[in-house]
Amino acid sequence: MRRKMFLTGCVLLAVLMTLAVLVPAFSPYSYSEQNAGLRNLNPSLSHWFGTDRFGRDLFTRVWCGARLSLCIGLGSAAICGTLGMAFGAVAGYFGGLADCLVMRAADVADAIPSLLYVVLLTLALGANVQTMILGICISGWSGTARMVRGEVMRLRTSEFVQAARLTGASSWRVIWYHLLPNAMGALIVSLTFFVPKAIFTETFLSFAGVGIAAPAASLGALVWEGRRQLRLYPGQMLYPAFVLCLLVVALHLIGAGLEEGDIESIESREFERTI
């Protein structure tokens, strides 16, 4: 079951990623080129998803948007993962003052609504992908850090860590070679769930009007744009929304498959021990 879920997710994601890379590259249309004569067309062979109210090809725009969304999702997951791992491991292993500082910083980051500092950041740095990633990462690392901290604290007192310290290993070596590899399973699972969460956060921000500046558009921005003409041309909102759904479902399938695999491997370890 878990293998099926994982594989379905992987295949779906691969297809979506390929399309997101290939369609904008080989499309005869540009995502930003406006054409007053082709406004609000219905889907046809030349424009598969039709065109929007400025006459831009929606098929190209949707896959450009998917590319942006994926960039934001994967980029922020990578950065949050690294930050969370580093802070969580330090807090969990050393405890005391380091733990207190890191965890209070996480609390502060969580306490401020993300909308607020994304608006400020957009004003300061411009509305582009980097700003979005930065905005998501400001509070996004805290969840990962808490999880890694918990794992590290649990493993810190285990016998193999003590044995490693007796071989003369330094704290950093213990963290890098002994603690983090053991926390990696849970970390990867949490990051695969983080990617759709980041994509949704970006969608929400675009929807709220503080997303990436036109003419570039993420999937969220496309949905927001299409919403204006929902009554007349429902396709303009539904196509990007559908791709967004597929993307999130694919990532969730991967995450769920991995999570179950993680639990199963732990269970089988326990089982092997009891029998």
Added chain:
Amino acid sequence: MSLLKVENLSVQFDAGDKVVNAVDAVSLSVEPGEIIGLIGRSGSGKSTLTRAVMGLLPSNANVMYDRLELDGGVKNAAMVFQDPLTYLNPSLKIGWQLKETIRRHLENKEDKESKEGIEDGSGENCWARAVRKVQPLLARWKDRAEVDEMAADLLETAGIRRAADVLDKYPFELSGGQRQRIVLAIALACRPKLLIADEPTTALDATVQRQILTRLRRIAKEMDMAVLLVSHDFGVIVSMAERVLVMHEGKIVESGTPWQIYEEPREECTKRLVEHARAMSAAGKIEKGKCGIGMSGIVREGEVKGHVTQKCSMDVLRVEHLSKVHADRKSFGVDDVSFAIGAGECFGLAGESGCGKTTLARMICGLATPGGGEIYYRGERLASIGQGRDREQIRQIQMVFQDPYASLNPCHTVGWTLAEPLILNGETSCKTREVLIAKMLETVGLAAEDAKKYPFEFSGGQRQRIAIARALLSEPQILVLDEPVSALDTTTQSQILELFSRVQKERGLSYLFISHDLQAVRRMCRRMGVMYAGRIVELGNTKDIYNEPWHPYTKMLLQSVLPSNPRKARRNRDVLWACEEEAGQGWTKGCPFAGHCGYVMECCRKTKPPTRRFPNREVACFLYSEKHMGKGNARAQV
């Protein structure tokens, strides 16, 4: 009629692509009121068999049988597991868990009665139906006092004295022995005719084990309950059972009275089991020359090979007035402990769990910081790791941990794990490392190819060998062995102990051998200390302590050893067991053992007894103070 009748029971596990036969065509029967022992090495299918009888196997198990009859169904049987902590729900109070079982049992009974009373509910109106639904709730409210009383009764039957207090506690607040008693009480709540006890005392200390087995025996007699006792320990089986079944690789290979099995084992595997049981308990088995020294820390020359450079008269390790307060700051984990280990000596430390043995071991290795006192290695004072113990000092004192499943990092291959001490001690060449690792694996009895495997591919005993190899690769002078064999089954235990002896002979190491298993200490060590509540209460030559224990606690500890000889066991069985409930180790002004001591005096409750040194013995008890012994007492000259 038999209570339980099993014919040709087989259990197969689907493990991915291959099928594992865990139990293979087993037949057995249990008569009412009979105590049957089921003995076998770990992995012989004992637990799987009992779980199959109770219907507790996971879904990937295939259970096949010609006949499986339990008189009165599974409701008439109850089970006690090895680890009470995983069996009890950690977030519910003991009282709740126990009363729940009692209520279920009562309801089951009532259900049967009421169903017979009201056969047809179609005629009654909605009001009557509502009343009928509320009634059990009211009855539950009314039964409260009765259930409370029953719960207290059950706990008392299981041997817990202050039952009312215990009912209001959570599992983590209780000791292992108390938890096992509670599990026993829960099992008894449904008045079973058959109790299956799967290694009920394996996780417990000798003293507690003895108490619980005595209790179990009494309950079985009083309630006329049959017991199927599963264990790998010959002593446990012999002290309890009237009939013994031997299990090997999924089959029952032999059955008979304990006497027959012990004296005339027929099968090869039974012979091996009995042999190991004998070897573990045989008196005077301590080989000469294995452990080098006597009381004063002076090496007898010629007994330890390969030690030329070192000053013979010096202790390798000396611990002085070492103490550490528990994390809860309520009691001493380790309280003013002093001893010394000579070169090439194996010093034993015995005591029940929670007495501070492991804390002491961790302080000596530098993994914990002492609260007070000093540790000297060859006269050089040691700090803890991270507070100034340098790599060279860390290297000299290595440790082998208790749980071989937890002491190896599951993410790395065995080769990687073994390379770590070499890398950190400056062995840069990859080739040399590989050669050293291969050699070491062969030393500990594994193959060189095993370096490429991951820890999960090994059994408990093999993992412990890997852990020993890792410790030895640092080339230490002292090896701290913290319960190194208590997680292993008997046969593997004696193999590992042999390995320790061999390595010691070859390398002239000093051992600090920590164990709650007195047999193992007796086998390994010439000199030993007995620890209780953080203090060493008695210290001397192992032989002397065994022949003539001085401290009352040591006496109790030695009495609790279960002999594997059935004749001795029968003699031992009915000896009145003075201390029914295990000793609590709280914060006391006086001697911590005072509450359980048969010789307690006024002074014991007021001050802690000082450690008194005799020529061959140290003992911390007022019985041996000058005041009580008088000068020139014969014992002092022993």
